[in-house]
Amino acid sequence: MDPKTYKFDTISLHGGYMPSKNAGSRQVPxxxxxxxxFDDVDHAAALFNLEQGGHxxxxxxxPTVxxxxxxxxxxxxxxxxxxxxxxxxAIFLAIMTLCNTGDHVVVSSQLYGGTVNLFRLTLPKFGIKATFVKPRDxxxxxxxxxxxxxxxxxxLVGNPGNELMNMPEIVKIANEAGIPVIIDSTYQTPYLFKPLEHGADIVVHSLTKWMAGHGSSMAGILVEGxxxxxLKTDKFPTMTEPYEGYHGLSFAEEFGPVAFTMKARAEGMRDMGPCLSPQNAWNVLQGIETLSVRMEKHCSNALKMVEYLSNHKSVAWVSHASLKDNPDYELAKTLLPKGTGSMIAFGIKGGKEAGAAFIDNVKLASHLANVGDTRTLVIHPASATHSQMDEATLxxxxxxxxxIRLSVGIEDIDDIINDFEDGFRAAEKPRLVANK
Amino acid sequence: MKFTVNKKEVFASTGGRPFDKKKPLIIFIHGSGLSHITWVLQTRYFAFHGYSVLAIDLPGHGYSEGPALESIEEQGKWIADVIDSVGVKEASLVGHSQGCLVVMECASQFPDKIRSIGLMGGAGAIPMNPELLELAEKGDPKAVDLMMDWAHGPAGHFGGHPVPGLHHINLGGSIVINGSVKNALGVDFRACDNYKNGFEAAKKIKCPAINILGDRDRMCPVKEGKKLADNIKDSEVEVIENCGHMILLEEAGKSLAILKKFIRNNHPAE
Known part of the structure; x- marks a missing residue:
């Protein structure tokens, strides 16, 4: 006897939506x-006071969102x-829901550059300080x-260096300290890794990336475990103490397992308002419908690219947890059995100058500040996505x-490799000239 | 709020308003393995509209001290003790699933304390599937998955929570998992399976009653709910379309509207 609740691929297509409640429209309106x-004044008051659900x-x-x-x-x-x-x-909202002025967070040092700057420069303006720790430490x-x-x-897999946090051990540490773990799982998507099943408490995503896949729409999300x-301690007054904004409501007491989301929406969306447009929500839904199929291809192409790059004479090093000599190989096998993702970091011989030549001479791979598109993307992080970080933070x-940060797309692998050959050929030229 | 019943600490949500014993009291009683959280879309309304509300965590559930009570008869008696403990003479009771059995047992044992009763997914008996019962008593989380599958109708399986962003099945499952599968859900399931007094209790109920049913309910089918109502002297039945057993969440708005009308008629607030 097994439950007949819908499984991953079915949820990707049908989750969250009932045509019968939407004029029979097969597609999400x-x-x-x-x-x-509002039905009447009583209904309006009930909605504003969280007595009833509704928009x-x-x-x-x-409703689309x-x-x-x-x-x-x-x-x-x-x-x-x-x-x-x-x-x-989504990240900002998560932290602002949890923290007050004078609070502190412990943060992995290998994050998207924007996230690093949020913790390093912006949150301190609100009196929230961060300590950065190397992901493997x-x-x-x-x-x-x-x-x-x-x-x-x-x-879990840090941007852009691809180093893994030992999440099971870090969850134990957090549990002992009585604090939640928030994981940005953009790189993995739930197809590769579900942080909540491994003890995380809140997951954030940039849905702009693999979840949508098409690179057409900005979107984010936070998910509560x-x-x-x-209520176990008095450490989280923002969640447990009576909240004046809703007539003394204690979010934790009233909403228990959804208290964080209720607070983030009722306070955060009300006061800060970073709402997602219904059009962009719809665009992301189109991408999620094919998440499994795309992720399989992303991962298989990535493995072929790892092999190609590892054997290339112009490549100094490759970082991807699928490599047996990678320090995270065993951990990745445990946590990421369906694949270690399609992000590859590699070092090009000839340093920054060769890297620039490589990026300027690939034609199929797009040089831009995004990851997780269906198309192959490349960037030189130190001069772009992470350029606002100082030397110490780098x-x-x-x-x-x-x-070079590579986000492997789902094009034909031969075409990606041919394109890279052109890039490497161009990258070698400055070195050959210098050697002469 | 926390208070003491029979020398043990009990937690009850008061719907976001301070408990006031001068106001008419409604006690909400959750289903097997669940907690006060399931009532949030009913309690806040009544608490802000002239009533005192106690959405209790049964002993050994949520934030109430254990152990869980092992029979429906004990649980019914315990509800009467709750009424006494908070210094009130009478209350209306609202139950869901197993909570309906508790409500009926209390109303039949203590008719003078009960003003009216609201049932959601109420049946005269809840015989358990033996495999499900065994899994729950062993503390196997699969029992929770099976329970959530069977308990939810189309909205639970596809989507459309009344509160934007909430997920029916995962939310329900987490309430049970956050408690104890073995010591709360397992004990509750055994109590339901053992309880044979439902129809006799129903016949003794003197107060007005309503049974709100879901037409897609696989745990308490409509015909069982109507059979129960036939045994209660002053009772009415409301059936909500496309709704499973988690009526209080799946169709929170419709079930609240029905309950509002019923309570206002039978236990009015000033």
Whole structure:
């Protein structure tokens, strides 16, 4: 006897949506509206006071966006989700929901550059400080926890260096400290890895990347695991104490396993408002329909590229956890059995100059500041996505100036390799000239 | 709020308003393995509209001290003790699933304390599938997955939670998992399976009753709910379309509207 609840590929197509409640429309409708009629004054008051569920204003919630939220919650195994205008706004919202002025967070040092800057420069303006720890330094996470630490934040596979956090061990550390773990799982998608099943409490995504796949729309989301007991200690007054904004409501007491999402929506979307447009939610839903199929191809192409790059005379080093000599190989085999993802970092012989020549001479691979597109993408992080980081922060993130970040697409692998051959050929020329 | 019943600590949500014993009291009683959280889309409304609300965590559930009570008869008696403990003479009771059995047992044992009863997915008996019962008593999380599968209708399986962004099945499952599968769900399932007094209790109920049913409910089919209502003297039945057993969440708005009308008629607030 087994439960007959829908499985991953079915949820990717149907999750969160019932045609019978939407005029029989097979496709999810785009509710392009700002606001929603109230039945009467009593109904309006009940909605505003969280006595009843429903839509008030599209900054807070929207029926098309709701389909996306429920679908991603279902795929991640979460109790609730809240979609946002971008992945960055999802991270900001998560931290602002959890922290007060004077609080502290422990953060992996290998993150998307924008996220590093959020923790390094922006959040301190709100009195929230961060300690950065190298992703492989598991003991360092423990040592960095302070009395006022409210969470551990990281990417399982760090951007751009591809180093893994030992999540099972870091979850143990967080549990001992009584603090939640927030994982940015953009690189993995729930197809490769479900952080909540491994003890994380909140997952954030930039849905702009693999989840959507098409590179047409910005979107983010936070997903709640529902297992963190906010009431266990007095460490999280933002979740447990009466909230004046809703007549003394204690989110943890009233909403339990969805308290975080309810707070993030009721306070965060109300006051900060980084809402996702219904059109972009719909665009992302189109991508999610084919998530499994695309991720399989991304991963198989990535393995072929890892092999190609590892044997190439112009490549100094390759970082991808599928490589047997990679320090994270065994951990990745355990945590990522379906594939280690399609992000590859590699060093090009000849350093920054050769890297620039390579990037300027590939034609199929697109040079841009995005990852997780169906198309192959390349960038030189030290001069672009991570350029606003100082030398010390670059060093902490283990980033070198010869590093190329590759997001492997789902084109024919032969065409990607042929394109790279052109790039490497061009990258060799400055060195040959210099040698002469 | 936390208070003491029979020398043990009990937690109940008051719907976001301070408990006031001068106001008419409604006690909400959750289903097997669940907690007060399931009632959030009913309790806040009543709490802000003239009532005092206690959405209790049964002993050994949620934030109430254990152990879980092993029979429906004990649980029914315990609800009467809750009414006494908070210093109130009478209350209306609202139950879901197993909570309906508890409500009926309390109303039949203590008719003078109960003003009206609302049932959601109420049946006269809840015989358990033997395999499900065994899994729950062993503490196997698969019992929760099976329960959530069977308990939810189309909205639970596809989507469309009344509160944007919430996921029916995962939310319900997490409430049970966050408690104890073995010591709460397993004990509850055994209590339901053992309980044979439902129809006799129903015949003794003197107060007005309503049974709100879902037409897609596989755990308490409509015909079982109507059979129960036939045994209660002053009872009515409402059937909600396309709704499974988790009526209080799947069709929170419709079930609240029905309950509002019923409670206002039978236990009005000033």
């Amino acid at each position: 785009i509710y392009q509206t700002t606001s929603y009629l 008030i204003y599209s900054r807070i919630s929207n 709701q389909v996306l939220e429920e679908r991603v919650a279902a795929l991640e195994g979460g109790t609730a989700a809240l979609a946002t205008a971008s992945g960055m706004s 598991t003991e360092g996470f423990k040592k960095a926890i302070q009395e006022n630490t409210k969470c551990i934040f990281g990417e 529902g297992k963190f007991d906010w 060093k902490l993130a283990n980033m070198s100036h010869d590093m």
